[in-house]
Amino acid sequence: MKSKLLKTMVLASSLAFMNCGEDAVTSAMNNYGNFSSSSVQEVQPGDESSSSTSDVQGGGELNQQGGTEISSAAESSSATAQNPESSADVVASSSSVADPASSADVAPASSSSEAKAVSSSSEKAPAVSSSSSEEKVESSSSEAPKPKGVFLAEGKDETKDQMRVKYIERTGHDGGGILAYPEQLSNDQKHAIVVWGPGGGTEPGAYGGMIRRLASHGFVVIALRESPGNASQGKPALDWLAKKNNDPNDPLYQKLDMNVVGCSGHSMGGLESEQMVIQDKRVITAMLNNSGDLGHTAMSQVPQGKTIGIVYGEGGMERPNAEADYNNPGVKVPACLIKMTGGQGNECQQGECGWGHGSGPWGGMAATVAWMRWHLGGEDFRKADFVGSSGRYINGEIIGERGHWKGTCKNF
Template sequence: MLRRLLVPLIALVLALTGLPNTATADTAATGTGFPSVGGNWGAPGPYATAVDVGAITTLYYPRDIAQSQLRHPVIVWGNGTFAFPVVYRELLLHWASHGFIVAAANTPQSNLGISMRAGIDLLAGRNADPNSIMYNRVDLDRIGASGHSQGGAGAIVVGDDSRVDTILPIQPGPLANVDAVHGPMFILAGQYDSIVWPSLVKAFYNDADHIPAIYGEVRGANHFTVVGDPGPFAAPTTAWFRFQLMGDEEARGEFFGAGCRICADTSTWSSVRRNALATQIP
């Protein structure tokens, strides 16, 4: 009797407080079993989150991952010059709330991608360790790479790693070569970025004719719009990773097909381009 009374009471408290109800967060909806968010990519996802600050990597992840019945995809992150993961905390926690494990490199010099690759190695170890809360909960077959500024260049650099399936560079610096990237790319610029000009980001996009590539220029954004509250960067980046790494078919139409939603959204985007390989994806 007491248990029957407590269950609806707990559900009511969760509804009133707006906290994610992680007890139901594994109800299947996407291709890999993650719950639907109804296309609301910019809203917090269904998972409560936790942070683990290590010597080389800071992890942002679903708090109750040990009780999850799913394997959670990975996003490795690179910081901008002289920045650390805490600068991008809101964006990284946002991704974690949607079910991703984010391995953020604890370095202000991410360009070479060394610490970003180390994040993958760290999670491979956690996944294999019976004493870890992430034991058998890390999906090492679904890994994305992202980063801002110098870290965006780092995301391009690690895009040549066979373990990385897709990349999402945000206003990437110039010291990278996109020719070795083997997975789909969504590359973002800021309309009013005076540090990494949109033309520099377009150059990466133009060179990426061997992979499906999409260029998005965020209307009104400067180089630091993504810092702190990620604002217009939260929703499209989440949708991209949900489609690419979770098989979330609800997110497909944001980027692909004749009805490409970001292509028509002139309030968010000052420019969107898709190359020939991207337009071939239904």
């Protein structure tokens, strides 16, 4: 290349001398491309790119734009197979001396030839191809199908916490609620939601045991700041969760099934839950704790396709309303009435004796957890614990506490 440069300079000088003008020299040099100082430096002996430039000269001729012309894809394929490094150098050197168009033409030719080489290699070795395809089939067949339904903790004992829980206070749509959910959220299944309503004049934090227990079983729990008893707090709480479920920056993004929602609560919180299952289409079940409609008609207004239950104490002041609400002849949906008995050995109805007004959220929380695992989580085997003549919440012992459950159900 240096000899060509010297010849060119001699020729140019001769022409310039003969024509006595710089334009003639420039025209003559342009006929051989742009010989810049960088181009000359690339072909100096000892430079790492000298071998690549040599490959360019051997594989083709410099065109007028300074690029490299490769006569055919077959030649490129041959060069690539024999010396992959020189193939890479071809592209690199062409970019230094060629325009973008000619450089782009080099890369696709080399790429297509490499693809052909791989294809022919696979044809010569059918055993390898067959082996790889067999591995793919085995991998495909071994993939476990995604589980159906919402996520539930593997441990099924409703009397115990099952998973570690994130517990966030002073949050929610009004900044006064509590949000709790499993630390390890599922990647394969959505999580069902439980809305918890506190009793009148009681902060949600007083029910930390119930909130944590529900969350530890796989539910996302939002506890309300207060319970007016008319669904005016439950609805915006669910709307707030729906926004989090649609926020890509939120930990709960796409983790919630907004159509699998249960409501529960104590006293006034029970009334809030009852109105939520009546008014909100997203709510499919409710379990009232020590509560019941004062007018004894609300349970009869629960829409078809939903379920409702009440846990109450033998001596709780809620007892008359709980029993009358359940016994209303207009109740057509599946419903249960579950009484806690034997709190002090004797059942009574006057004053706070035996299992009283605070029994459900504390000594009786297992019934609410089991109910939600059944109606939200789809554990149909739990039906036998509630419905029939004998079962855990029909006549079984209150595990870890004094007394027995005394339950009855209808419309199942």
